[in-house]
Amino acid sequence: MPIPIIDLFAGPGGLAEGFSSLTNNVGDRVFKVKLSIEKDSAAHKTLTLRSFVRQFPFRKLPDEYYRFVEGEISLSELYQLFPDQYHQAADEAWQATLGETSPLEVDQRIATALGNETDWVLIGGPPCQAYSNAGRSRVGGISEEDHRVYLYKEYLRIIAKHHPAVFVMENVEGLLSAKLNDEKIFGWILRDLSDPSSVFGEHNSPGYRIYSLVKNKVSKDSDYLIRAEDFGIPQKRHRVILIGVRDDILKRPGILSRSEKVDLKSVIGLLPKIRSGISRSFSHSELVTKDDGLQSKKRFYSRFENSFEAWREQIEDFSKELLTKLDLTGFLEQHPETMGSEFLRTNDAHIAGSHSLSEWYTDNNLTGITHHISRSHLLQDLKRYLFAALYTKKNNRFPKLNDYKLFDEELLPDHGNVESGKFTDRFRVQLPDFPATTVTSHISKDGHYFIHFDPIQCRSLTVREAARIQTFPDNYIFCGNRTDQYHQVGNAVPPFLAFQIADIVSKVFYEEDDGKKISILPNTKYLTVKGKQIEIFLF
Incomplete structure (x- = not known):
């Protein structure tokens, strides 16, 4: 039993x-x-x-x-x-x-x-x-x-x-x-x-x-x-x-x-390549006066459609500029066209790499990959992701915020805490040749700490990639919306x-030699009291 x-x-x-x-x-x-x-x-x-x-x-x-x-x-x-x-x-x-x-x-x-x-x-x-x-x-x-x-x-x-x-x-x-x-x-x-x-x-x-x-x-x-x-x-x-x-x-x-x-590359590197999407673009900030007379900064954005052509139009010129500045001309391949899907059919669905976890992930009856769909991000954040991934490829470390500032001040986020020094690693590329950093429930909020190491994909990690880092088998399905799924993966053992x-x-x-279940051995001692042997437990 x-x-x-x-x-x-x-x-x-x-x-x-x-x-x-x-x-x-x-x-x-x-x-x-x-x-x-x-x-x-x-x-x-x-x-x-x-x-x-x-x-x-x-x-x-x-x-x-x-x-x-x-x-x-x-x-x-x-x-x-x-x-x-x-x-x-x-x-x-x-x-x-x-x-x-x-x-x-x-x-x-x-x-x-x-x-x-x-x-x-x-x-x-x-x-x-x-x-x-x-x-x-x-x-x-x-x-x-x-x-x-x-x-x-x-x-x-x-x-x-x-x-x-x-x-x-x-x-x-x-x-x-x-x-x-x-x-x-x-x-x-x-x-x-x-x-x-x-x-x-x-x-x-x-x-x-x-x-x-x-x-x-x-x-x-x-x-x-x-x-x-x-x-x-x-x-x-x-x-x-x-x-x-x-x-x-x-x-x-x-x-x-x-x-x-x-290492990270061995467990997510063979998954199908997918691109990010663009949710909106930051245009400008204005000080607005609220009903109580206090002023606060209000940010204004414009929306984008997520066709590959629209995405490529926004990303490719910036890609060429980065490649020139980072002296990586000729490196970047064609960006993938698909953003993935909740079930992405592929001829190589059960490939998990040649490492100790390959069999653990694999289900040979799967005909595709689940939960492998990219999020859409702010256009300016995508440019930061692309810069971070290319910078990491060249320097074998992800950039800190000061590196963004030295490279191009326009890459700095429009947040009041940028100059505080508290978030110098606000954007973190996961290094391919090492284990990933800890996947936490914060991954459900944004992908800034979980940028994919592959620049051509220009995105944060998918639910399936996070699940592989957490060692969930590929046939493990997470219910709820995508935020729910990220949250579950990040909170798990x-x-x-x-x-x-x-x-x-x-x-x-169990006995180790034959796999048979044994009665748990109590830590007991026998005493003789008035000619009778009784059993006592030692606590």
Whole structure:
């Protein structure tokens, strides 16, 4: 029987995807997600769809799924064709807001999902904006009134109430330095997780031993930090990930095995080339007087149509000028004509490059690439993207704002904070020969930090490119509009990293030599009392 999983704050399901992709020696899944909880509507729809996929044998999806991917049938029509699988998926993926939904209702859903299982795994990452360095910077620190600071306690309450055998908790690097009232938040989170009854005494919870996934012996807080690029993830994503093991379990988990770094070019370089679009063009700014008598700057724009001819007319003269100034004459090829599409059919749909993730991404039944459509950008931003990509190609680094100023002052953004010095890397080209920088939810707002390294494409990354950087398989479909899709990808745990963690967790439950499930070995001791041998647990 597979090991049950409950997934909290699930997002689009990155952790669950990694765990449910681990199979035994006969191809069956080692873990089964019994319940995933997520509050966001679009992410919940994505969770439901991926849960539907998991109702079929691993990597054996029906033809109708690919008809849906290709746009031949709708999602509702797909579900109608497989009602049993859909109802199982709908039961598993629950839209609820932890911390607001009644704890009694949450507990009932968990108890129903688990049945009589006592040895199961809890996974998830409580919302992290309050702990992130960027989030703290925006609001001037961490406030006691920010409910996100305490949402980890809902995770802790579920541990205290339901006693998983193992839990995996993920959060941002900023958690390590975050303080509230001059006390390090990470310190009291570790204490609470080790002894849930110290916070929720009514549940008589067992204790937990907290382990690092990268160090056998922990000597400092940073030993809990995972640098994803060291473990085959094509991005420099640094996250705190803890693994807790119930005190009655003898076995301790291992640690992740380091692997060669995977560069960005190898995972997105073979995707079909597409161009950006032009949304509008900045014309001028004026000071306007509002009703209260105060003046403010108002920007005026003109709209563009997105035909290739109109796009080329705006870009090509500027391209030639840049090539001359950067001494790259003759370099630039013909710009691609298509902006891509939600499903872009291609003869090379499953090519993922020759690297360690090739098989992970690939689904040989796909006849195209999904979510590979470019955004439209402000014309002036596109010129900055083109300059940045060409400059990076020539200098092996992306330009800072001062480089734009020295090259051509017209390339500087028309923003008041340009001269503040706070955003010197406002436009960042992703370097092709290195892992990408961290894909965050900010990618949903604009593409300035995620400029494609290929100048002829002159654009920011697509959802599929961001998803590959996050190691989502190519047949993973994200629901919602494009902003929703970017947001889901940016908030996720990389599934391939979760897959490696799942392998470590599985060895707490399974014998390593024959793949057979064993009863969890309790950390027990026998005493003789009045001639009778009794069993006690050592906590």
